Amino acid sequence: MRAVLALEDGTCYEGSAIGAPGETGGEVVFNTSMTGYQEILTDPSYAGQIVTMTAAEIGNYGVTAEDIEAAVPKVAGFIVRDGSPIASNWRAAGTLERYLEIHHVVAIGGIDTRALTRKLRSGGVMRGAIATGEACDQDLVAKARAVPPMEGSDLVRGVTCRAAFEWSADHPPLGDLVPAASRQASRPLRVAAYDFGVKRNLLRRLASYGCRVCVYPADTPSADVLATRPDGVFLSNGPGDPAVLEYAIDNVRAVLEADVPVFGVCLGHQLLALALGARTYKLKFGHRGANHPVRDLATGRVEITSQNHGFAVDPASLPAALEVTHLNLYDGTVEGLRHRTKPAFCVQYHPEASPGPHDSDYLFAEFVRAMERR
Numbered sequence: 001m002r003a004v005l006a007l008e009d010g011t012c013y014e015g016s017a018i019g020a021p022g023e024t025g026g027e028v029v030f031n032t033s034m035t036g037y038q039e040i041l042t043d044p045s046y047a048g049q050i051v052t053m054t055a056a057e058i059g060n061y062g063v064t065a066e067d068i069e070a071a072v073p074k075v076a077g078f079i080v081r082d083g084s085p086i087a088s089n090w091r092a093a094g095t096l097e098r099y100l101e102i103h104h105v106v107a108i109g110g111i112d113t114r115a116l117t118r119k120l121r122s123g124g125v126m127r128g129a130i131a132t133g134e135a136c137d138q139d140l141v142a143k144a145r146a147v148p149p150m151e152g153s154d155l156v157r158g159v160t161c162r163a164a165f166e167w168s169a170d171h172p173p174l175g176d177l178v179p180a181a182s183r184q185a186s187r188p189l190r191v192a193a194y195d196f197g198v199k200r201n202l203l204r205r206l207a208s209y210g211c212r213v214c215v216y217p218a219d220t221p222s223a224d225v226l227a228t229r230p231d232g233v234f235l236s237n238g239p240g241d242p243a244v245l246e247y248a249i250d251n252v253r254a255v256l257e258a259d260v261p262v263f264g265v266c267l268g269h270q271l272l273a274l275a276l277g278a279r280t281y282k283l284k285f286g287h288r289g290a291n292h293p294v295r296d297l298a299t300g301r302v303e304i305t306s307q308n309h310g311f312a313v314d315p316a317s318l319p320a321a322l323e324v325t326h327l328n329l330y331d332g333t334v335e336g337l338r339h340r341t342k343p344a345f346c347v348q349y350h351p352e353a354s355p356g357p358h359d360s361d362y363l364f365a366e367f368v369r370a371m372e373r374r
Contacts, residue, residue, distance in 0.1 A: 006140035019100030019107030026076030032289030036355020044197030050077035059096030062087025078107035155240030196238030235268025264346030290356035306356025
């Protein structure tokens with residue numbers, strides 16, 4: 001079936017439908033990972049976005065329930081150069097194309113993703129729309145321009161959990177590739193995790209380090225969370241513009257005042273900075289992939305990291321209470337922060353990987369040590 005991708009600048013790409021029939025719109029972004037497409041599809045941080053995979057062929061190892069980061073895909077749409085018609089892997093439970101159809105993901109294949117990526121790198125990410133069938137290109141351009149911009153969008157409310165729950169070992173395990181940290185506490189450490197669009201592997205990694213994790217909806221009052229006397233508070237990843245999440249920023253500020261150890265990741269990193277008076281801004285085309293180099297300023301070591309974000313913390317706005325701990329070696333953006341007097345730190349990238357390398361897994365051990373010291 002014919003499919004068309006239209007961008008807000010009037011550019012149209014014609015290809016073929018490789019997912020569900022229909023029409024969708026969102027911010028068109030690109031991800032440089034060669035593998036991990038199922039984790040990307042189900043990462044709640046991609047809500048409202050149409051993801052372009054830069055690798056030439058996607059789908060050759062199929063799909064499996066073990067690789068999902070949420071129960072269903074969260075992307076607004078999907079773009080590939082060549083979608084593999086077969087699944088060639090012993091773990092595969094089906095093909096990518098069938099998975100996209102079952103979960104109603106509108107996707108397009110057979111277009112020049114190199115040209116599309118160059119356009120997004122040069123001009124910045126832009127709004128787009130995908131339609132299958134005999135869609136009119138100009139009508140689709142108009143629909144792309146009608147997509148709400150990412151700036152000013154609260155997408156967290158659409159992906160957060162509806163009620164608090166305790167993470168259980170009954171959830172499908174990914175498999176622990178890194179040994180759990182040596183423990184000192186005689187009981188499981190209690191972690192309260194704010195769900196702004198949390199990936200399952202973040203919860204898996206916390207549990208693998210001996211933590212008992214209770215997950216809370218994004219708008220849960222800080223007083224309710226602190227009343228449970230957690231040993232630490234975790235701020236998860238998530239989609240949209242962090243600056244408009246005033247309810248979350250207020251809650252993070254109250255948690256910091258309580259002097260409980262805090263660990264933030266991605267959107268959680270941005271919210272922690274905002275709670276202390278810093279500002280965020282939108283990147284031209286964002287950081288999305290599993291191969292981004294980040295320097296740890298304390299050790300000088302370089303970590304290869306998994307990343308997915310379109311906003312960053314403005315270093316010129318940082319208060320004196322925060323120190324920069326990590327920098328992106330591609331463009332010098334802030335990748336890590338630590339409070340100078342409180343047990344709180346955060347990183348812009350994804351230490352849980354999935355997909356991606358495990359260079360940054362040590363950050364979970366740091367969080368555990370902070371809770372044990374307290």
